[in-house]
Amino acid sequence: MGIFSKTCEYAIRAVFFIAHRTSSGGRVGIKEIAVGIDSPEHFLAKILQDLSRRGIVQSVKGPNGGFYIDEDSLKRPLAAIVEAVDGNGIFTGCGLGLKQCSEINPCPLHNEFKNIRNQIHHLLEKTSIGEFKGDINLGITSLKR
Amino acid sequence: MGIFSKTCEYAIRAVFFIAHRTSSGGRVGIKEIAVGIDSPEHFLAKILQDLSRRGIVQSVKGPNGGFYIDEDSLKRPLAAIVEAVDGNGIFTGCGLGLKQCSEINPCPLHNEFKNIRNQIHHLLEKTSIGEFKGDINLGITSLKR
DNA sequence: TCAAATAAAGATAAAAAACTCTTTTATATA
DNA sequence: TATATAAAAGAGTTTTTTATCTTTATTTGA
Numbered sequence: 001m002g003i004f005s006k007t008c009e010y011a012i013r014a015v016f017f018i019a020h021r022t023s024s025g026g027r028v029g030i031k032e033i034a035v036g037i038d039s040p041e042h043f044l045a046k047i048l049q050d051l052s053r054r055g056i057v058q059s060v061k062g063p064n065g066g067f068y069i070d071e072d073s074l075k076r077p078l079a080a081i082v083e084a085v086d087g088n089g090i091f092t093g094c095g096l097g098l099k100q101c102s103e104i105n106p107c108p109l110h111n112e113f114k115n116i117r118n119q120i121h122h123l124l125e126k127t128s129i130g131e132f133k134g135d136i137n138l139g140i141t142s143l144k145r
Numbered sequence: 146m147g148i149f150s151k152t153c154e155y156a157i158r159a160v161f162f163i164a165h166r167t168s169s170g171g172r173v174g175i176k177e178i179a180v181g182i183d184s185p186e187h188f189l190a191k192i193l194q195d196l197s198r199r200g201i202v203q204s205v206k207g208p209n210g211g212f213y214i215d216e217d218s219l220k221r222p223l224a225a226i227v228e229a230v231d232g233n234g235i236f237t238g239c240g241l242g243l244k245q246c247s248e249i250n251p252c253p254l255h256n257e258f259k260n261i262r263n264q265i266h267h268l269l270e271k272t273s274i275g276e277f278k279g280d281i282n283l284g285i286t287s288l289k290r
Numbered sequence: 291t292c293a294a295a296t297a298a299a300g301a302t303a304a305a306a307a308a309c310t311c312t313t314t315t316a317t318a319t320a
Numbered sequence: 321t322a323t324a325t326a327a328a329a330g331a332g333t334t335t336t337t338t339a340t341c342t343t344t345a346t347t348t349g350a
Contacts, residue, residue: 001150001231002238003258006338009242016253029296043339049298062347063295086146093147097154100290108161108277108286112268113148116261123257132253141253145245151308174326188309194328206327207317 003120008085011047013037013143015081018057018067019074019129020136027059027066038144047085054084074130082124091121148265153230156192158182158288160226163202163212164219164274165281172204172211183289192230199229201274219275227269236266 002009017036021028030048034041048067052059056076059067082090094101095113103110135141147154162181166173175193179186193212197204201221204212227235239246240258248255280286 001146002234002242003148003240003261004242005146006242009240013241013243040339042341045297046299046339052297059297060347061295061297061345063349065296065347067297089146090148095148095154096158096288097147097149097151098158098287098290101287105287106285107288108280109268109272110286112272116148116264116268119261119264123254123261127254127257135253140251141255142243142246142250143241143252145243176326185309187311190327191309191329197327204327205317206315206325208319208325210317210326212327 003090004082005086007043007047008082010037010039010044011051011081011085012078013039014044014048015051015057015069015129016132016136017143019069020133022068023133027064027068029066033067036143051081051084056080056084069129075128077125078127078129079121079124081129091117093117148235149227150231152188152192153227155182155184155189156196156226156230157223159184159189159193160196160202160214160274161277161281162288164214165278167213168278172209172213174211178212181288196226196229201225201229214274220273222270223272223274224266224269226274236262238262 004012014033014037017033018028021032021036030045031041033039033048034044037044048057048059051057052067056073057067057069058073059065079091094107095109095117096107098107101107101110132141136143149157159178159182162178163173166177166181175190176186178184178193179189182189193202193204196202197212201218202212202214203218204210224236239252240254240262241252243252246252246255252258277286281288
């Protein structure tokens, strides 16, 4: 198990792929995205439907249709994707799974995990979806395998 | 979904509970542990069987039997529990789920996640199982709810 | 206005994780 | 040595996550 669910990993990779692939206009279809990020096509379709409903990506049906990301969405933080898919448990939940863990009723690792969770949150909040287009364009980073 | 699997959360809480409860000798039974950390009894039994096989906790059967943790085991790091249950994926895996993500073939968030994963690893390596007996004894920290 | 393309939606299936119940084995002690 | 106790082991079941397949709705453009 990673930090995120598999669904969320696919979501982030797909969003990066769409951002990169449509940075100079146009749209990209689900098949090409699935191949591009090495994910199951129909499962990814479900995920993108959801992200589309939530306004994190945009889509149009029909010939020449597909997914894209508008200017406003490119400015949104990665945290928006993670919250949409996995909720905010990763930012707020107790590392030991205790529901009522808090400052006044802390688990033994409360402060240590708070620190780590805050860093994850900060990283995902400060980083925008649009930031990676360049790197991916240049082939510096990978989205598959 | 938290940082760890539910199994791993139960494992850590149970180990803390046993360490605390048997710090002045004796053993503690599965029922008492399950109540003490608010976990399903039989499921926890499976988890402790596994930890016992791996030598992270000790056990004896029969009357006055139960679980305890010997001196050597108390010195082991929390990372030993996590690795036993969840493997080391959390320390080494790619945040975006890419199998071949590495320094030479990095995902877009490779360095950011490496940093966070290293911190988690360091936290769990530097912290020993025995460290929390005191806090729990004093009621400073919680292991249930 | 019809056909083709494409995402959306719905229904189902497979795999993994979480949880439960029953039987067996080891140990203490009466 | 018989009995009771407690963990170990085995064999399920349920729930959640991940994945697939089919049908429907929307859009374009010939």
